[in-house]
Amino acid sequence: AQSVTQLGSHVSVSEGALVLLRCNYSSSVPPYLFWYVQYPNQGLQLLLKYTSAATLVKGINGFEAEFKKSETSFHLTKPSAHMSDAAEYFCAVTRWGGNEKLTFGTGTRLTIIP
Amino acid sequence: EAQVTQNPRYLITVTGKKLTVTCSQNMNHEYMSWYRQDPGLGLRQIYYSMNVEVTDKGDVPEGYKVSRKEKRNFPLILESPSPNQTSLYFCASSPGGLETQYFGPGTRLLVL
Numbered sequence: 001a002q003s004v005t006q007l008g009s010h011v012s013v014s015e016g017a018l019v020l021l022r023c024n025y026s027s028s029v030p031p032y033l034f035w036y037v038q039y040p041n042q043g044l045q046l047l048l049k050y051t052s053a054a055t056l057v058k059g060i061n062g063f064e065a066e067f068k069k070s071e072t073s074f075h076l077t078k079p080s081a082h083m084s085d086a087a088e089y090f091c092a093v094t095r096w097g098g099n100e101k102l103t104f105g106t107g108t109r110l111t112i113i114p
Numbered sequence: 115e116a117q118v119t120q121n122p123r124y125l126i127t128v129t130g131k132k133l134t135v136t137c138s139q140n141m142n143h144e145y146m147s148w149y150r151q152d153p154g155l156g157l158r159q160i161y162y163s164m165n166v167e168v169t170d171k172g173d174v175p176e177g178y179k180v181s182r183k184e185k186r187n188f189p190l191i192l193e194s195p196s197p198n199q200t201s202l203y204f205c206a207s208s209p210g211g212l213e214t215q216y217f218g219p220g221t222r223l224l225v226l
Contacts, residue, residue, distance in 0.1 A: 009154070032212050043118075043204055043217035044157075051212070090156060094212055101172060102147070102215065106156040 002027045004093050006105035014113045019063075019078040021108045023091035026072065033074045034092040034102075035065055044090065050074060061085070086112045116141045118218035120205050126224045127195055135190045135221050137205030145208045146188040147172070147215065148180065150201040157204065163188055195225045 007022040025031055032051050036044040048059025055067040061084075065076045074091060091105040118139045127133055139146065147162035149172075159172030163182040177199055179191040188207075192199060202222050206215040 006156075034214070036217075043219050044206075044215075045217070046214045049214060092157075101159055101162065103159070103173070104149075104157040106154060 002031065002093050002095055002101075002103050004091050004103055004105040006089075006091050006108050008108055009106065010109050010111065012111040012113055013081045015083055016080050019076070019081045019085065019110065021076040021089050021091075021110065023065075023074045023076065023105060024072050025074060025091075025093045027093055027095050029095050031093045031095050033065075033067065034094075035059065035063070035074075035076050036090045036092060036104075038088045038090065038107075040087070047076070047089070081110075081112050083112050083114065086110055116216070118205055118207055118216055120203075120218040120221050122221060123219065124222050126226065128226050129196055130194050133192050133195060133223075135192075135203060135205075135223070137188045137190065137218060138186050139188075139205075139207040139216070140186065141207060141209075141216065142185065143207035143209055143216075144185070145210055145213070145215075146182065147206045148178070148188070148190045149204045149206065150174065150199075151204060151220075152201050160190070160203075195223075197225050199223065200225045 003026045005024045034049045035047040038044045048057045050067045058064045088109045094102045121136045148160040149157040158174045161180040163169045205218040208215040
């Protein structure tokens with residue numbers, strides 16, 4: 001079985017501050033990991049994904065995430081928050097050899113303080 | 115334009131009245147999936163399809179049916195809707211099960 005835990009359902013940061021959204025995964029085989037973003041009243045769009053190549057993955061809008069096998073983590077970061085980053089962020093996991101199910105975390109709502 | 119479309123976008127219905135939410139993609143993707151999104155629970159997979167005539171249950175399939183008769187369409191059927199199926203539903207497609215999924219705009223369903 002696979003699962004994802006996102007620590008913190010709500011995170012607030014000041015504009016210009018570091019954004020750190022936490023994601024820990026559980027998978028019995030090497031995982032594929034994704035971060036999706038959902039802006040208000042919209043569907044989800046991909047921010048970045050890890051597919052067993054480089055452990056540091058760069059995505060759109062200045063976001064990046066680092067795969068750490070020893071910590072079973074895939075935290076999302078951005079050096080400097082912008083007002084337009086306010087959204088809900090979802091971490092998700094799938095894996096080879098399984099049934100290609102994509103399992104999402106419960107989401108983290110990011111608020112940017114002016 | 116490459117996209118996933120869902121219809122209707124908003125639907126209010128009553129308990130027990132059969133309904134279908136359509137999903138169509140124009141990217142020739144093999145993999146399609148349905149999710150429901152509920153506050154505090156994130157997205158949960160209802161059903162997915164690896165290809166035409168191949169479907170499988172996700173994490174919350176009870177009360178739902180799907181079919182995949184053609185590659186581009188993947189309708190979600192609620193034969194007898196109940197209030198606990200009030201939710202925001204998303205359809206998604208991807209070239210394969212392990213690839214990036216592209217999401218539709220969502221269908222907000224209220225069952226009275």
